[in-house]
Amino acid sequence: MSACGPDAKPGLAISAMRVLRCAAVLVAALASLVQAQAQTPAPPQVGVILQGGPWYAMVEGLRAGLRDLDLKEGKDYVLSIRDTGGDLNAVGDAARVFERDKAALIFTAATSVSLAAKKATVSTPVVFAAGTDPVVVGLVQSIRAPGGRITGVQFSTGEVSGKRLELLRDMVPKLARVVTFYNPQNASSIESAKEGREAARVLGIDFLERHVSTPDELEAALEAFRPGDADAYVAVADALVESRSDLVVEMARVKHLPTLFTQERITERGGLASYGASYPDVGRLSAKYVQRILSGADPAELPVERVTGLAFVVNLTTAQQIGLSVPAAVLSHADRVID
Secondary structure, eight states: OOTTSTTOOOOHHHHHHHHHHHHHHHHHHHHHHHHHHHHSOOOOEEEEEEOSGGGHHHHHHHHHHHHHTTOOBTTTBEEEEEEOTTOHHHHHHHHHHHHHTTOSEEEEESHHHHHHHHHHOSSSOEEEEESSOTTTTTSOSOSSOOOTTEEEEEEOSGGGHHHHHHHHHHHSTTOOEEEEEEOTTOHHHHHHHHHHHHHHHHHTOEEEEEEOOSHHHHHHHHHHOOGGGOSEEEOOSOHHHHHTHHHHHHHHHHTTOOEEESOHHHHHTTOSEEEEOOHHHHHHHHHHHHHHHHTTOOGGGSOOEEEOOOEEEEEHHHHHHTTOOOOHHHHHTOSEEEO
16 A cells, blocks of 8 residues: 555654655656656757748748658758848847757748848858859859858749730730839849849830838838839849738739739739749748758759749739730730639
8 A cells, every 4th residue: 555545544743754755756856847848858940030021931931841851841851940031130130049949950031031041140050042153143152062051942023024025915915114122232133123124124114123122111212102113123133122021912902003023822812913833842842851851861962953844823813903904815825814
């Protein structure tokens, strides 16, 4: 019979001894439990830095890809997400915190975010999703041998600015002037705008560039825009502007301005059209890098992979709202038409 059991016979001295014995048993059990918990390591932290808006689609893809690889969130890894809302200074701060907290790696969505995270950290591995050639902007040494602690996935955004202009011209036959907004400190945006500028010259279109370095500056530029300033809006690669794409969509709706974005999610939310890679697909492919690094692989030896698929999406509801009749020939080439 247990000394702590209910059948123990009463007695003052004996009861006191039994109480002490019971307390000792409980203390020992508690100590064993604490020791067992201490021996169970916390799952590795995967820091995620993004600018908000449609970039969350990459996180959806990342989670799906990790599930496909049989990794369970909360058990095999923990995602810690930092939405910096278009502020690149906040990206650096978030990256330094992740490194201080010994995150296993950092996943960065967008070229500008990836560059800022690289600059702000010293030793933490980084898996990037970049819409610009990572060699050109200095993220890696080469595609096949990235070197250092950074690797990831490249998708087409900046280098198809010219194609977006062609599609926009096909939708708006009398197109003469287009406007774009971007951060002039963003290396990816500079390359994308350069291609757009050159394509516009070939097509005989005026390419109006509006520089915005903060969300507040973007909002002010959108408020200042007048319908006669341009015939349409075309996006270049810029995470800041894309994170505030809802503001661009609303301005274009009110001022009946055709728009062509980089991302399908923005078209679903009211943009006229988009041409670019699938962000969920980019995130899903990135999961492979996260899994390998968590398993001990060296980022320097993981070649950069590229997502080559691009989708042209048109929102006919938006076209009707702004009074635009999209030619049937254009719709026949769309990968998806939203009614």
